[in-house]
Amino acid sequence: MTEAAVSLTTPIADAAILSLHSGDSVLLNGVIVTARDRAHQWLYERFIRQSVAPTLDDLIVYDALKPYLNNGLIYHCGPIVAELPDGSYQFIAAGPTTSIREEPYQAEIIQHFNLKGVIGKGGMGTATLQACAQTPAVYFHAVGGAAALIAQSVIEVLDVYKLEFGMPEAMWVIRVENFPAVVTMDAHNRSLHEQILTRSKWNLENLLG
Amino acid sequence: MSDLQAQLLELIRLTATSLPPDVETALQDAAEWEDEASTARNVLQTMLRNAAIARANSTPICQDTGTPIFYVEYPQSYSTLELKAIIRAAVSEATEKNYLRPNAVDSLTGRNSGDNLGDAYFPEFHFEEHTGSDLRITLLLKGGGCENVGCQYALPDARLKADRDLEGVRKAALDAVFQAQGRGCAPGFLGIAIGGDRSTSFAASKEVFLEKIGEHHIDPEIATLEARITREANQLDIGPMGMGGHTTVLGTRITQLHRLPASYFVSVSYMCWAFRRRSLTLAYGKAIYD
Numbered sequence: 001m002t003e004a005a006v007s008l009t010t011p012i013a014d015a016a017i018l019s020l021h022s023g024d025s026v027l028l029n030g031v032i033v034t035a036r037d038r039a040h041q042w043l044y045e046r047f048i049r050q051s052v053a054p055t056l057d058d059l060i061v062y063d064a065l066k067p068y069l070n071n072g073l074i075y076h077c078g079p080i081v082a083e084l085p086d087g088s089y090q091f092i093a094a095g096p097t098t099s100i101r102e103e104p105y106q107a108e109i110i111q112h113f114n115l116k117g118v119i120g121k122g123g124m125g126t127a128t129l130q131a132c133a134q135t136p137a138v139y140f141h142a143v144g145g146a147a148a149l150i151a152q153s154v155i156e157v158l159d160v161y162k163l164e165f166g167m168p169e170a171m172w173v174i175r176v177e178n179f180p181a182v183v184t185m186d187a188h189n190r191s192l193h194e195q196i197l198t199r200s201k202w203n204l205e206n207l208l209g
Numbered sequence: 210m211s212d213l214q215a216q217l218l219e220l221i222r223l224t225a226t227s228l229p230p231d232v233e234t235a236l237q238d239a240a241e242w243e244d245e246a247s248t249a250r251n252v253l254q255t256m257l258r259n260a261a262i263a264r265a266n267s268t269p270i271c272q273d274t275g276t277p278i279f280y281v282e283y284p285q286s287y288s289t290l291e292l293k294a295i296i297r298a299a300v301s302e303a304t305e306k307n308y309l310r311p312n313a314v315d316s317l318t319g320r321n322s323g324d325n326l327g328d329a330y331f332p333e334f335h336f337e338e339h340t341g342s343d344l345r346i347t348l349l350l351k352g353g354g355c356e357n358v359g360c361q362y363a364l365p366d367a368r369l370k371a372d373r374d375l376e377g378v379r380k381a382a383l384d385a386v387f388q389a390q391g392r393g394c395a396p397g398f399l400g401i402a403i404g405g406d407r408s409t410s411f412a413a414s415k416e417v418f419l420e421k422i423g424e425h426h427i428d429p430e431i432a433t434l435e436a437r438i439t440r441e442a443n444q445l446d447i448g449p450m451g452m453g454g455h456t457t458v459l460g461t462r463i464t465q466l467h468r469l470p471a472s473y474f475v476s477v478s479y480m481c482w483a484f485r486r487r488s489l490t491l492a493y494g495k496a497i498y499d
Contacts, residue, residue: 023248038319080272080310092307093263093272098354098392121354122392122451143255144354144394144450145483147272148263166321167311168272180255182248184452196453197390200445204387207441208369208380 005180011071012116017136020183022190026140028119028179031158032073033065036097038169039162044105048112061161061171068173069113073140076102076120078168080147081157091154091174095147096121099139107131119181123193129185136187142180153179216489216496217299217346218306221277223498224348224487225269225308228260231422232459232484236260239396239449239456249454253396256449256482271483273352274309277325277332280347280419282339289336296346300325300332309350335412344491347419355397355481358389359414361407364473373473375434378403378463379441385477386442386458391451394481396459398422399438402476405466414478417462418486426463435461449482 008016010030020026035043046054047062054062079094099106099120106118107127117137118124121144132138142150156175163170184192228236236257243250263270279296283289301324303309313327314320325332362381364373369384371377382401389395402414425432438461448454459482468474490497 078272078310080269080274080307082307093269093310095272097273098357100392121394122390141450141452143252143259144391145271145352145481146255146259148266148268148270149255149259151268151272152262165319166314166323169321182452192452193390196447196451199453200387200390200447203445204383207383207444 007178010073010116012073013071014116014136017116017138017187020138020186021188022183022186022192024183026181026183028073028140028181029177031068031173031175032075032119032179033068034075034077034079034170034172034174036076036078036169037101038165039171040102040105040109042162042165043109048105048108064159065161065171066113069115071114071116074109074115074118076118079151079172081167081172089157089160089172091151091157091172093147094151094154095145096142096150098122098144099124103128110135110137119179123184123191129189129191129194132185132187133189138183138187139185139191140181141184141192150179153177211295213491214295214299214302216491217296218302220346220348220487220489220498221299221303222267222306222308224350224485225274225303226267227264227487228270229484229486232482232486233257233260235422235459236396236482239459243449243454243456247454248452249448249456252449252452252454253456269308269310270485271352271481272310273354274312275350275352275485276312276356277309278335278349278351278415279332280335280337280349280416282337282343282345284342284344285338285340287344292336293334296334297326297332342492345488347486347488349415349418350485351415352394352481352483355393355479358385358393359411359476359478360385360388361411361477362475364475375430378475379434379438381475382438382461382477383441383445385479386447387445389479390447391449393479394483395447395451396449396456396482398459398480398484399442399461400478400480401438401461401463402474403463403465404468404472405474405476406469406472407474409466410474410476411478413464413466414476417464418478418480418484420462422460424462431463431465435463
């Protein structure tokens, strides 16, 4: 882990992504979009695999999201959001959710939208790591459960799409300031999660005898 | 709103926003144990900072406020139907106040009820009548990340070379921690049940989370095994959030149930570091929260 955190602001240039390495601390800024299980399946079925025909509403949401996602970031998060008396929203608790559930969809979603990264917890698999190398993009790891702390980085809720998925599953477009994360999968085929898995497997075999 | 509903609302608020002192102490000890300037220590300190912010702002520690699991010990004169109705009302109100995230999703339609009230199993209830006059309600909020890494072994297990004995239990427990990696939000707490059928075994593996950290099994041999599993899990080098380090498990508790001759289940429930457990006791007209 490097000492000083690197600041990144969306939209992020390829050069900035390529300069990142697994273990680097970062502070994320700019506009990001939350998306978890339902959003990933919805995007994948309608716009990538195209196994479900999109409705007019789906197409409107897709067109609205595309500019945010191009050179942008998806955050695996199902937040608690307060609706204020004036109709605006405020993030109350917003830690990352487990990313590996999106593994069947993530690689193609990264490439389709030209994402520069995803933020989550627990790491992702080989398909996502390959997409990170090709796009390029990185995986940012946030501290799971640190919901009150991360919510303080969310300074504005710009919009919300597919609220009918429910509060946790909707796609919230938010502006963040100094969102702390660590690169754990970089665009150079290095994954901290793969390293930990290999090392802990060896340790387990010794302990099992 | 009844007094009890208001007291339950406070129980939910406290559980969601304030980490129990024994859990916080375990995290502090772990942070000191990790190497200086390590990722592991940094992650643990972030968790502690987050807990302090959540308590100060009265906002949830983790956005996943999980399945609300209520353990209710009630005097003979009480009606469980009435208690259920009051608890459900308090859960709905707590959701409105953003102490809880709306988490009850219809499995067929995908519709989120919006108020944390689902079918008879959501929120979850465990009622136990007793002869005393106190009403004691303990709430566990168990998040989905750690629930997803819970698992059940049927021994013997050829892959692990685990037989139907305590050595087999040890192997199953360590394998469960390995399989979870950081995905259960390590450092976690392990609840292990030996025996029972599939459902009673899992239920018992969660009931051990009601006890304070540092308590051990009454049988010294099992208490030794609890300590050994914790120690060896920490030698896996998975670390806080699976990013490497000495702290993967903060504690292990084992319980046992009678089993069928044909079955030998080892159920492992994983509780994330955001171990949210609080109790409300009503005795002599007073409400005590701990």
